[in-house]
Amino acid sequence: MALTSQLVLNLARRELAYSRRTFTALFLAITIGVTALTAINSFAERIELAMAARSGELLGGDLRISSQRDLQPFVDSLPPALKPDATVLEMPSMASTGEQLQLVEVKVVGGNYPLLGELQIRDQGLQRQPPAGSVWVEPSLLTQLNIDVGDTIELGFSQLTVAGVIDHEPDRVAGAFSIGPRVILAHADLADSRLLQPGSRFRTRLLYGRPPSELDSLQQQLDKILPKGSQLENAREGLETTREMTRQASRYLRLTAFAGLLLAMVSVFLSVSGLLEQRVIPVATLKAIGAPSSLVLQTYLLLLVSTALAAGLVGVTAGMTLQNLLPQLLGNLLPGDLPKPSNQAIGQGLAVACMMTLFAALPPLWRLVKTPPVRVLRSAVPPAGSLFGKIGQALAGMATASLLLIWLAQDFKLGAQASAGLFLLMLLFALAGQAILALLLKSVGIGGLVWRQAVTGLVRRRTHTLFAVAALATGILALLAPSLIQQDLLRQWLVKVPQNSPNHFLIGIQREQVPDITQLLAELGATQFSPQPMIRARLVSIDDTASADLELTTSRARRMAERENNLSWRRLPEPNNPILQGLWWQPNTEQHELSLEKEWAELLGATLGSRITFEISGEQVSGVVTSIRQVDWERLTTNFFVIFSPGVLADAPSSYVTSFRVSEADADSLRQQLIAKFPNLTVIDMRQMLAAMQSIIERLASAVQFMGALTLLAGGAVLLAVVVAERGRVSQEAALLRALGASNRQISAIFTLRFGLLGTVAALLGIFAAVAAGAVLAARLLHISYQPSMALLGLTLLISGLLVTLVGRAGCQRALTESPLTLFRETN
Structure with a gap:
């Protein structure tokens, strides 16, 4: 037993030294796939944990009644046992210092607010409501109005002292979607401010904090008398709703990660298949001199599992590091500070690394150890395997990928649909690549030596070529489609608005104020009102x-x-x-x-x-x-x-x-005079709103492109796997061409043109698919017009073609420097 183990280790060490480039390609492919998977899985888990932990806080209490109507008459009619424990009103308004104005989100709190969570005021610790005649504000308002704590601001008809700065607000949802900084006002000061006027826009929330034993009965009683247009929610249902929402978002994030993982699986398949095909004759020789099949099987299983585990560990480490970049890209679109991820993503990464390696290796490895050595040694040609064997291997790989996708999506229907879509996409890429290869093959007769050898080299290894084309095109699609949509979406917001359109909105005008406001707008130079x-x-x-x-x-x-x-x-x-x-x-x-x-x-x-x-x-x-x-x-x-x-x-x-509409030079003066004369008005500057939307779009697009870059990197691993897998045949072809009199310059031109054709075909297919996908998403999902950037498409074609050419050419460099005799000895 010890002797067998030592023999397995010795054979594994020699095999690793001989095929180090192939194992390097395999290592990189697994690492990239696991990196993408771990980064997304751990990030999605952090969002789920954050939303689950804050569900009750975000709701504001154990029970909540919310409405866009004034619920005070409803509250006044309630018996004491059903009256809310806290109230919250939210509305837009204008805060002013006399010289500067700022649109703000006013939050009026009453009762025992907050019922859940902590309201933290800088240098004052935990608080409930601001003192009478004062407000608490977010830090950004101090900067925007150039004020400090202790200064006075005008809010509605009231003069209020800034008594503190808000550090944490428990029921505050992501602040990126707010129209302005938060200002917290006590309910006792609401009447004097006269912020509530007939027709005002506001949201009302009635909050209840009761023992768990009383919640069901309280909810049933409130549900019977709930005002029309109101919603009654409890923390348990809110948690389930939040979990479902974040679960759906996590599924789609994981499906994005699977695009990179799928490409990694293709490169693993190519690397393992290439490795085992190259070792057919050495394995047959070992078996001919008496080595049992079990020895060969154990040796290669040891190598493959060890490589998978090592690459998985590196990929998990890189993924856990990269997932910290996503919160920085998304900024305050996220629900507060995210908790640390668990070890679940680490276990998934290692499991996936071993699964995709073993499922890619077992069919060809089994065929390798079961092939009679006499069959190999008599022909000196590695057996390619039957057609049924190849189909079986492909089906096994597809089944493995489908199971992984369903597992990662955590939804059978969604996983099955996405799996079918991805494989259909790769199949279409392969079929299109096959058609292009057929056209190229017809052109062989009209080209010279370089063209003929470049094209026939692609056609000769048709399966590997089509795998590489499909994988690289999928990576280009994943990176390019979001970029095209981002450009068009930004154009929708920033360019489609006509130059002479209104640039401000004025809300909260009372009927009796209409004549005076109309006259004032005209006097101040406003138009189009x-x-x-x-x-x-x-x-x-x-x-x-x-x-x-x-x-x-x-x-x-x-x-x-x-x-x-x-x-x-x-x-x-x-x-x-x-x-x-x-x-x-x-x-x-x-x-x-x-x-x-x-x-x-x-x-x-x-x-x-x-x-x-x-x-x-x-x-x-x-x-x-x-x-x-x-x-x-x-x-x-x-x-x-x-x-x-x-x-x-x-x-x-x-x-x-x-x-x-008002000129930019007159905008500040107009706003100040309007609010000075009519404090109940709210002025919305659409330029600021559009700038905020642009910031949101850019952050979301950055996160999507981040994942697209990982996917393209996985496509690069496929290319590297193709280059390494073809190294032996490239060396043999180069040696044969040089023996027949071809110069190094001609051979270099053949390989450069071959990989240039491969990169161009993949880029063209990926670009066409990205343009089509962008059109569908723009029409069906975003409802925007679609004009893909020709400059971006051309740049993608150029960079993709050059990148594939350079990587492929670099992988063949040794075939141009070694003597033909050395290359023949190594490949035979």
């Missing part, structure tokens, strides 16, 4: 079908049906909103007529003649659809999904809103 009434309403029914019973097919349609809508009324149509169906009403009409925005009508299934009913402040108002119009949202003018004919909503509670 036209205050429009805005009425908050909830959809009740369409054609007598309750909103809850509408057959809606998308989540967006369901949100539109459930949320409160902003209605308006007009006498004349907006000039830039053409009527697509029906007719606009007469200015003096007395009928209850409606005009709908095209997409809103399509999502909710409303058509001309539909009767739609809304609820406004407890009263129902109906109208018949007489026109459907196209809204030009890109102009940033004041638009509404639903517009009533005049007179129907004249007495409904409303505020007014308008967009306007």
